[in-house]
Amino acid sequence: xxxxxxxxxxxxxxxxxxxxxxxxxxxxxxxxxxxxxxxxxxxxxxxxxxxxxxxxxxxxxxxxxxxxxxxxxxxxxxxxxxxxxxxxxxxxxxxxxxxxxxxxxxxxxxxxx
Amino acid sequence: xxxxxxxxxxxxxxxxxxxxxxxxxxxxxxxxxxxxxxxxxxxxxxxxxxxxxxxxxxxxxxxxxxxxxxxxxxxxxxxxxxxxxxxxxxxxxxxxxxxxxxxxxxxxxxxxx
Numbered sequence: 001x002x003x004x005x006x007x008x009x010x011x012x013x014x015x016x017x018x019x020x021x022x023x024x025x026x027x028x029x030x031x032x033x034x035x036x037x038x039x040x041x042x043x044x045x046x047x048x049x050x051x052x053x054x055x056x057x058x059x060x061x062x063x064x065x066x067x068x069x070x071x072x073x074x075x076x077x078x079x080x081x082x083x084x085x086x087x088x089x090x091x092x093x094x095x096x097x098x099x100x101x102x103x104x105x106x107x108x109x110x111x112x113x
Numbered sequence: 114x115x116x117x118x119x120x121x122x123x124x125x126x127x128x129x130x131x132x133x134x135x136x137x138x139x140x141x142x143x144x145x146x147x148x149x150x151x152x153x154x155x156x157x158x159x160x161x162x163x164x165x166x167x168x169x170x171x172x173x174x175x176x177x178x179x180x181x182x183x184x185x186x187x188x189x190x191x192x193x194x195x196x197x198x199x200x201x202x203x204x205x206x207x208x209x210x211x212x213x214x215x216x217x218x219x220x221x222x223x224x225x226x
Contacts, residue, residue, distance in 0.1 A: 004155075008153075031211075031212070040219075041219060041220075042117075042203050042205075042217030042218055042219050042220055043203070043215075043217045045216075048213065088155060088156070099144065099161055099163055099169075099210050099212065100161065100171060100172070101212060101215070103155040103156040103157075104155055105153055105155040106155055
Protein backbone atom coordinates (compact mmCIF):
# COMPACT_ATOMS: atom_id res chain seq x y z
CA UNK A 1 0.00 0.00 0.00
CA UNK A 2 0.90 3.62 -0.13
CA UNK A 3 3.09 5.17 2.56
CA UNK A 4 4.28 8.73 3.07
CA UNK A 5 7.14 9.56 5.45
CA UNK A 6 8.20 12.89 6.89
CA UNK A 7 10.49 13.99 9.67
CA UNK A 8 8.45 15.17 12.65
CA UNK A 9 10.20 18.41 13.63
CA UNK A 10 12.14 21.27 12.04
CA UNK A 11 13.40 24.41 13.68
CA UNK A 12 14.73 27.42 11.75
CA UNK A 13 15.59 31.05 12.45
CA UNK A 14 13.42 33.81 11.09
CA UNK A 15 14.67 34.94 7.68
CA UNK A 16 16.38 31.63 6.88
CA UNK A 17 15.06 29.12 4.37
CA UNK A 18 13.17 26.06 5.56
CA UNK A 19 13.26 22.75 3.71
CA UNK A 20 10.70 20.11 4.62
CA UNK A 21 11.26 16.68 3.14
CA UNK A 22 8.92 13.83 2.30
CA UNK A 23 9.32 10.38 0.78
CA UNK A 24 6.60 8.28 -0.73
CA UNK A 25 6.41 4.72 -1.90
CA UNK A 26 3.81 4.63 -4.66
CA UNK A 27 5.47 5.16 -8.02
CA UNK A 28 2.01 5.48 -9.58
CA UNK A 29 1.17 8.65 -7.67
CA UNK A 30 -0.33 11.27 -9.93
CA UNK A 31 -0.38 14.29 -7.65
CA UNK A 32 1.62 15.23 -4.60
CA UNK A 33 0.47 17.91 -2.20
CA UNK A 34 1.66 20.14 0.61
CA UNK A 35 -0.84 21.22 3.24
CA UNK A 36 -0.38 23.59 6.19
CA UNK A 37 -2.17 23.27 9.52
CA UNK A 38 -2.08 26.10 12.03
CA UNK A 39 -2.95 25.36 15.68
CA UNK A 40 -6.62 24.56 16.20
CA UNK A 41 -7.44 24.82 12.50
CA UNK A 42 -8.11 22.57 9.56
CA UNK A 43 -5.67 21.93 6.76
CA UNK A 44 -5.01 24.48 4.06
CA UNK A 45 -3.64 23.51 0.67
CA UNK A 46 -0.34 25.29 -0.04
CA UNK A 47 0.51 23.79 -3.38
CA UNK A 48 0.46 20.62 -5.41
CA UNK A 49 2.60 19.20 -8.17
CA UNK A 50 1.86 16.78 -10.95
CA UNK A 51 4.05 13.71 -11.02
CA UNK A 52 5.37 14.62 -14.47
CA UNK A 53 6.88 17.86 -13.14
CA UNK A 54 10.24 18.34 -11.44
CA UNK A 55 9.71 21.71 -9.84
CA UNK A 56 7.00 24.21 -9.06
CA UNK A 57 7.50 27.69 -7.66
CA UNK A 58 4.87 29.90 -6.09
CA UNK A 59 6.12 33.11 -4.45
CA UNK A 60 8.15 31.99 -1.39
CA UNK A 61 7.38 28.31 -1.92
CA UNK A 62 9.40 25.95 -4.09
CA UNK A 63 8.46 22.31 -4.52
CA UNK A 64 11.02 19.86 -5.86
CA UNK A 65 10.13 16.36 -6.99
CA UNK A 66 12.67 13.60 -7.51
CA UNK A 67 10.67 10.77 -9.03
CA UNK A 68 13.59 8.36 -9.14
CA UNK A 69 14.09 8.59 -5.38
CA UNK A 70 10.38 9.21 -4.66
CA UNK A 71 11.38 12.32 -2.75
CA UNK A 72 9.39 15.54 -2.44
CA UNK A 73 10.55 18.71 -0.74
CA UNK A 74 9.01 22.04 0.18
CA UNK A 75 11.32 25.03 0.49
CA UNK A 76 10.03 28.17 2.19
CA UNK A 77 12.23 31.19 1.49
CA UNK A 78 12.64 33.98 4.06
CA UNK A 79 10.77 32.01 6.72
CA UNK A 80 8.56 34.12 8.97
CA UNK A 81 7.07 33.46 12.41
CA UNK A 82 3.68 33.14 10.71
CA UNK A 83 5.02 30.08 8.91
CA UNK A 84 5.13 28.17 12.20
CA UNK A 85 2.69 25.30 11.69
CA UNK A 86 2.49 21.61 10.86
CA UNK A 87 3.14 20.78 7.21
CA UNK A 88 1.68 17.65 5.67
CA UNK A 89 2.83 15.92 2.54
CA UNK A 90 0.17 13.87 0.74
CA UNK A 91 -0.03 11.73 -2.36
CA UNK A 92 -2.88 10.64 -4.53
CA UNK A 93 -2.74 7.09 -5.74
CA UNK A 94 -3.52 6.74 -9.42
CA UNK A 95 -5.30 3.41 -9.21
CA UNK A 96 -8.65 3.05 -10.98
CA UNK A 97 -11.49 4.51 -8.95
CA UNK A 98 -9.12 5.88 -6.34
CA UNK A 99 -10.34 9.05 -4.72
CA UNK A 100 -8.14 9.03 -1.68
CA UNK A 101 -5.16 10.98 -0.45
CA UNK A 102 -2.55 9.39 1.78
CA UNK A 103 -1.05 11.84 4.25
CA UNK A 104 2.26 11.79 6.05
CA UNK A 105 2.33 12.31 9.82
CA UNK A 106 3.28 15.96 9.44
CA UNK A 107 6.38 18.08 10.12
CA UNK A 108 6.10 20.67 12.86
CA UNK A 109 7.98 23.79 11.79
CA UNK A 110 9.09 26.11 14.57
CA UNK A 111 10.42 29.53 13.57
CA UNK A 112 12.73 31.20 16.09
CA UNK A 113 12.52 35.02 16.07
CA UNK B 114 -19.44 31.53 0.92
CA UNK B 115 -19.14 29.95 4.35
CA UNK B 116 -16.93 27.19 2.89
CA UNK B 117 -16.96 23.95 4.86
CA UNK B 118 -18.70 24.11 8.22
CA UNK B 119 -18.68 21.50 10.96
CA UNK B 120 -20.75 21.18 14.11
CA UNK B 121 -20.21 20.77 16.97
CA UNK B 122 -16.71 22.12 17.63
CA UNK B 123 -16.32 20.01 20.78
CA UNK B 124 -18.18 16.95 22.06
CA UNK B 125 -17.80 14.58 25.00
CA UNK B 126 -19.54 11.21 24.83
CA UNK B 127 -19.77 8.24 27.10
CA UNK B 128 -18.84 4.81 25.78
CA UNK B 129 -21.77 3.30 23.91
CA UNK B 130 -23.51 6.56 23.08
CA UNK B 131 -24.26 7.46 19.47
CA UNK B 132 -24.03 10.82 17.78
CA UNK B 133 -23.81 12.53 14.41
CA UNK B 134 -21.09 14.96 13.38
CA UNK B 135 -22.44 17.46 10.90
CA UNK B 136 -20.64 18.73 7.81
CA UNK B 137 -21.95 21.13 5.20
CA UNK B 138 -20.45 22.99 2.25
CA UNK B 139 -21.93 25.74 0.12
CA UNK B 140 -19.55 25.50 -2.84
CA UNK B 141 -21.51 22.89 -4.83
CA UNK B 142 -18.62 20.45 -4.47
CA UNK B 143 -19.08 16.91 -5.73
CA UNK B 144 -16.53 15.26 -3.48
CA UNK B 145 -16.75 15.20 0.30
CA UNK B 146 -14.77 13.22 2.84
CA UNK B 147 -14.22 12.61 6.53
CA UNK B 148 -10.80 12.24 8.15
CA UNK B 149 -9.69 11.64 11.68
CA UNK B 150 -6.48 13.10 13.07
CA UNK B 151 -4.70 11.47 15.96
CA UNK B 152 -1.44 12.64 17.55
CA UNK B 153 1.56 11.49 15.55
CA UNK B 154 -0.69 9.72 13.01
CA UNK B 155 -1.43 12.33 10.39
CA UNK B 156 -4.86 12.18 8.78
CA UNK B 157 -6.66 8.97 7.98
CA UNK B 158 -9.63 8.74 5.65
CA UNK B 159 -12.83 7.33 7.17
CA UNK B 160 -15.43 7.61 4.40
CA UNK B 161 -15.87 9.65 1.28
CA UNK B 162 -18.51 10.51 -1.29
CA UNK B 163 -18.13 11.38 -4.98
CA UNK B 164 -21.67 12.74 -5.26
CA UNK B 165 -25.14 12.66 -3.77
CA UNK B 166 -26.24 9.09 -3.13
CA UNK B 167 -22.73 7.66 -3.51
CA UNK B 168 -20.45 6.82 -0.59
CA UNK B 169 -17.46 4.56 -0.09
CA UNK B 170 -15.12 3.45 2.65
CA UNK B 171 -11.71 4.86 3.33
CA UNK B 172 -8.85 3.50 5.38
CA UNK B 173 -10.57 3.35 8.80
CA UNK B 174 -14.36 2.99 8.32
CA UNK B 175 -15.23 0.64 11.19
CA UNK B 176 -17.62 2.14 13.74
CA UNK B 177 -18.75 4.95 11.44
CA UNK B 178 -21.61 5.39 8.98
CA UNK B 179 -22.20 8.07 6.38
CA UNK B 180 -24.89 9.06 3.93
CA UNK B 181 -25.09 11.74 1.23
CA UNK B 182 -28.68 12.65 0.49
CA UNK B 183 -27.82 16.15 -0.76
CA UNK B 184 -24.78 17.73 -2.41
CA UNK B 185 -24.34 20.08 0.54
CA UNK B 186 -24.40 17.75 3.54
CA UNK B 187 -22.28 14.77 4.57
CA UNK B 188 -22.97 13.69 8.16
CA UNK B 189 -20.79 11.18 10.00
CA UNK B 190 -22.52 8.88 12.47
CA UNK B 191 -20.84 7.14 15.36
CA UNK B 192 -23.02 4.13 16.10
CA UNK B 193 -21.68 3.14 19.54
CA UNK B 194 -18.85 5.39 20.67
CA UNK B 195 -15.64 3.82 21.96
CA UNK B 196 -12.60 5.47 23.63
CA UNK B 197 -10.57 4.58 20.50
CA UNK B 198 -12.73 7.06 18.61
CA UNK B 199 -11.40 9.96 20.66
CA UNK B 200 -9.90 12.14 17.95
CA UNK B 201 -10.22 15.33 15.94
CA UNK B 202 -12.51 14.87 12.95
CA UNK B 203 -12.17 16.89 9.78
CA UNK B 204 -14.58 17.13 6.91
CA UNK B 205 -13.27 18.18 3.50
CA UNK B 206 -14.74 18.90 0.09
CA UNK B 207 -13.45 19.29 -3.43
CA UNK B 208 -14.98 20.56 -6.66
CA UNK B 209 -14.26 17.38 -8.58
CA UNK B 210 -12.88 13.95 -7.96
CA UNK B 211 -9.48 15.08 -9.19
CA UNK B 212 -8.90 16.31 -5.63
CA UNK B 213 -6.80 19.21 -6.95
CA UNK B 214 -7.80 21.26 -3.98
CA UNK B 215 -9.62 20.06 -0.92
CA UNK B 216 -11.16 22.60 1.44
CA UNK B 217 -11.12 21.52 5.07
CA UNK B 218 -13.55 22.39 7.82
CA UNK B 219 -12.32 23.64 11.23
CA UNK B 220 -12.71 20.22 12.87
CA UNK B 221 -14.68 18.61 15.69
CA UNK B 222 -12.77 17.52 18.77
CA UNK B 223 -14.44 14.39 20.18
CA UNK B 224 -13.65 12.78 23.51
CA UNK B 225 -15.15 9.42 24.45
CA UNK B 226 -14.91 8.49 28.12
